[in-house]
Amino acid sequence: MTSNASFSDRVKGRSAVPLWEIFSDVVFPNPRPLLDPRHWKYTDLRPLLMESLDAVAIEDAERRVLILSNTPGHGITHSLFCGFQVVGPGETARCHRHTQAAVRFVVEGGNAFTAVDGERLYMSRGDFITTPSWTWHEHTNNDETPLIWLDGLDVPLSNFMQATFAEVHPAGNQEILRPDDDSVRRYGAGMLPIEEVPGHQHSPVYKYPYDQCRATLEALRKGPIDPAHGHIMKYADPRNGGHVMPTLAAYLQLLPEEFTGEALRNTASQVFFVVEGQGRTEIGDETFEWSANDVFVVPNWVWFSHSADNDAVLFSYSDRAALENLGLWRETRQWNPA
Numbered sequence: 001m002t003s004n005a006s007f008s009d010r011v012k013g014r015s016a017v018p019l020w021e022i023f024s025d026v027v028f029p030n031p032r033p034l035l036d037p038r039h040w041k042y043t044d045l046r047p048l049l050m051e052s053l054d055a056v057a058i059e060d061a062e063r064r065v066l067i068l069s070n071t072p073g074h075g076i077t078h079s080l081f082c083g084f085q086v087v088g089p090g091e092t093a094r095c096h097r098h099t100q101a102a103v104r105f106v107v108e109g110g111n112a113f114t115a116v117d118g119e120r121l122y123m124s125r126g127d128f129i130t131t132p133s134w135t136w137h138e139h140t141n142n143d144e145t146p147l148i149w150l151d152g153l154d155v156p157l158s159n160f161m162q163a164t165f166a167e168v169h170p171a172g173n174q175e176i177l178r179p180d181d182d183s184v185r186r187y188g189a190g191m192l193p194i195e196e197v198p199g200h201q202h203s204p205v206y207k208y209p210y211d212q213c214r215a216t217l218e219a220l221r222k223g224p225i226d227p228a229h230g231h232i233m234k235y236a237d238p239r240n241g242g243h244v245m246p247t248l249a250a251y252l253q254l255l256p257e258e259f260t261g262e263a264l265r266n267t268a269s270q271v272f273f274v275v276e277g278q279g280r281t282e283i284g285d286e287t288f289e290w291s292a293n294d295v296f297v298v299p300n301w302v303w304f305s306h307s308a309d310n311d312a313v314l315f316s317y318s319d320r321a322a323l324e325n326l327g328l329w330r331e332t333r334q335w336n337p338a
């Protein structure tokens, strides 16, 4: 015993540790979620978003965002960031770029655009917009009402990898290089140029309009339904069917009236935004009642299931793309499909 302790101390005295002393702390049989599930009601947050328009000038804020903080590092999960961003009438949030990748889901929009990589993308409610890693982006609201969207980023993951770079555009605004919504028309209509599309690691489509995506979900009603997800579709890179980005996956799903979903769990941590309808989601041993514009978060490897009172549409994003790329994606369903 004495000699063992002495050996251990001598090892530790050389900035080393015997693996057998800590094996169960670093190699465990299944994930150990460190998160709590949580639910944010939009009716609680929207008044604060409106107040923030007066609380801070856009020039002083860089981005006027209320973070949905669920970890000590202000992630909504260990890998994901989430916030509501507001741009007031007539305001522009100046152009910048960073290695952290972003997705946006428009909550309240009008005559407003996000410019990404030299292209203006006009923002209507429900539109899904990507801002891939290291692409210039800025936001302009030409409407008379505030512009609000949900921001989803891989900030904690990127920061954990200590691969974060960021800079402000030297001119304040980027040069517009293509017609408005060009990527949607060029790559988002089920056709591609016969030449190879530039080899980004992300989808060449920067906006997935809600009217098109919603119509797709509606058409799915005529086919089979997934017992856990309802009618669900992935926002996809049209070149290869992959996720829109190497780190972030995003989905839109329709839960028909009185849908009661079966439970599943997987290694992704997931953020849900309620686009339409009302219902509830059981996450672990808690139940969260949600309605339009609410956000809730499902930790990794925790059982969850959705139910809808009326037709409900959920947008979600997760770190599934990163997990798949790293060979760490796994999912378990309660029922046996065989």
Ligand SMILES: [Fe+2]
Residues within 6 Å of the ligand: 096, 097, 098, 137
């Ligand atoms: Fe940004």
